[in-house]
Amino acid sequence: MALIAIEEHWNLPELTSAVQALPEDRGDPSVMLDGLGDNLERLHDIGDARIAAMDAQGVDLQILSLAPPGTQPLEPADARTLSRRANDIAAEAVGRHPTRLRAFSTLPMADPAAAVAELERAAGLGFVGAMVYGRTGETPLDDPRYDHLFATAAALRQPIFIHPQIPTRTVRDAVYSGFDPVTDLALATFGWGWHLEAALAALRLIVRGTFDRHPDLQLVLGHWGELLLFWTDRADSLSSIAGLDRKVSDYVRSNIHVTSSGMFDPALLRHVLEVTTPDRLLFSTDYPFQRPVKADIEKFLTEFPTDEDRAKFTAGNACSLFGINL
Template identity: 45%
Template structure:
């Protein structure tokens, strides 16, 4: 069974340098998460990565720039880095077409350039969509200036993966501080806070009427829906009373959202997502290299989880191939 993992990250040295040179405040997570062995694996696009894919039982990785992407750079730098990163991903895919596909990195600090780069990445480079990290500093993904980028994604039938990003410093200070320096950062980021951040971006898109305006726009959320998916039963009636939307939040989840596990090997979460979004909207991912585990855990999870053969095949590869036009 072919196994395609769609949230698999890279970090070129040029992007590290651009982050360091960007205006403050800087995202504090990379220093904690992207060094050491993770740093080596993020930079490796050849034999080392392929060997670990083989060990995991993963046939294809969909490569993407890790968080916080290009969102905190100056507009000019973001445009330059987007071109360089996307060209790098495309060259890697060309060298190993049976092993790699790619998500584009987009220069969201320049809202006019972002849709142009998305079109170049998809039409000229053959990338399959884009991965963004929610906010661009204080500007959320539903901001009107970013609507052309979302419209271009709908036009191209290119899915947008919303990846977590660390909350703003003011939010961290208000909600996640006071336990201890290391614990505060973990709580604000990969422990909890950045999952709320990513899920909130999808909720905001729905609440702002983006899916009414762009009914064919497809969004992907990792980590089994970034917490908010499990609150649809709460959100649906609340927003039906308070917002003038054409459809319910439940309908948006079943028509405009795909979910993936990001290396969280939980059958309980998978089954709940299956009930919420349906079998054709489950995608597989390992969140490489952050959730890497030796011993073939990714393939074993897919093979052992309680799904019928058709749903299992869709989860493993078929749903992604259909979403990105690689099969009928």
């Protein structure tokens, strides 16, 4: 049984340095999480050591993506330069390991026209989609300036993965502060805030009518849907108010795929299967931030109700969505 992991991170040292050099009001303190343990060493490797880690987990193929926050906090010129460089490096890695690696492109979202051009260039290089974040500065992903990007992604069959990002400084101060600095950061990122941000970005795209205009566009959300799938009953009430063609939950089932992100809790699987269909589920480990061992992965896979559903989750859905031939 093949196993394709689609949310597996790497990083570019010069990009990390550029983010760390930003003023506080534009920076992203979550980059400090890259330095915990041996994360940084693993993030910088997209060669033999990564392949060895995949072998140990039983993963046949990884889809590479830059760790947060990508290039989105940067000024347009820096975002363009470093996005292109990151994509060239990822393409080289895939070229060295064509049976083991694919990649999501990094886009200079501070320059919407350049983001479209880079998506087109990356698609030509064999990238299987793009990873973006829900906000660029103060501009949300559903802003009309990005509509051409989504039209292009739909036409090129390039799925867009919306990865979590840290809330704005104003929101962090109002909602996620009051503890010690490390707890504040954890609460605003992996403990809670990251996931609300990603869910809200996807929900705003739905409410904006993005999928009514671009019905072929496909999104991917990590962490079993970033809480969105757990609240569709209430979210459906937005559909008539926003003048949408369908219910929010219908768009979730037709235009959004969700990944496991290393969260191998059978209760999460059971709930998601009640909300969406088995052909919307994708395997991922969120490497190197989560590192489930092979035995844990194999145990979780026994929780699927049928062999067919299990095969879709492990590789079938990824092959279909991203055009991968094993």
